[in-house]
Amino acid sequence: xxxxxxxxxxxxxxxxxxxxxxxxxxxxxLTEMGLPxxxxxxxxxxxxxxxxxxxxxxxxxxxxxxxxxEKIGKLVSYATEVTAYxxxxxxxxxTGVKSKELLVxxxxxxxTVDDPPTGKISFKTPTxxxxxxxxxxxxVEGEVKEVKEGVVEVKEV
Numbered sequence: 001x002x003x004x005x006x007x008x009x010x011x012x013x014x015x016x017x018x019x020x021x022x023x024x025x026x027x028x029x030l031t032e033m034g035l036p037x038x039x040x041x042x043x044x045x046x047x048x049x050x051x052x053x054x055x056x057x058x059x060x061x062x063x064x065x066x067x068x069x070e071k072i073g074k075l076v077s078y079a080t081e082v083t084a085y086x087x088x089x090x091x092x093x094x095t096g097v098k099s100k101e102l103l104v105x106x107x108x109x110x111x112t113v114d115d116p117p118t119g120k121i122s123f124k125t126p127t128x129x130x131x132x133x134x135x136x137x138x139x140v141e142g143e144v145k146e147v148k149e150g151v152v153e154v155k156e157v
Contacts, residue, residue, distance in 0.1 A: 005049070005058050005081075013049035013056075022048040026059060027140070034089045034113055036121065036138035041067045042078055055085045071137035075100040076108075089113040099123065099131075 016022050022045035027037040029050060044062040051057075059082045066077045079096035086092075091111040098105040110124040113135065121138060124130040 005060075005083075009051060009056070010049060012053065013051045015047070015049040017047045019043075019045045022046075022059065025050070026057075029057065029086065033086050034115075035086075035091065035111070036113075036135050036140075038069075038138045038140035039091075039111065040078070040082065041065075041140075042082070050086075055087050056083070057086050058083045069137055072133050074133075077105060089115050101131075 014025075016025055023042075026040050026042070026045070026048055030037045030039055040059065042059055042061045043065055046060045046062060048059045049057065061078070061080055061082075064077065064079045066075055068075050077098045077100070082094075082096035084091045084094040089112065092109075094109045094111065097108045099108055100106070106125055106129075108123050109126050112122045112124070114120045114122070119135055120132050121135045122130050122132045
């Protein structure tokens with residue numbers, strides 16, 4: 001269920017093209033919203049955007065990917081287009097993301113970090129089912145990349 005990203009939406013958005021800048025901007029936005037920076041381990045991002053007034057965000061990648069979050073042993077599938085509405089400590093109306101439970105791929109539509117902080121993050125399905133995991137399973141540690149005018153600077157953390 002892909003939402004059409006119109007030129008009208010792009011005109012209202014902070015809009016970027018290219019993998020390096022989109023990687024940096026998506027991780028920055030997640031961190032700014034109090035969410036773990038490794039929630040969206042996308043590859044070859046073509047474009048991304050964020051409409052600050054509504055919280056609408058989108059990321060388009062060249063092809064869909066499946067990522068395994070090693071710390072919890074979960075497979076998560078990311079479609080070529082991922083959309084959502086973000087607000088502090090929450091992602092709502094998420095599209096393009098599924099998690100594998102037993103033998104079935106389950107659509108995820110909401111992600112919430114506990115407030116007050118407990119170190120837990122919850123993933124909800126459209127049917128109301130949810131799973132809770134440690135936030136640390138979705139954090140990327142190590143280096144932080146800063147992109148300034150097309151130049152990538154790598155800083156050790």
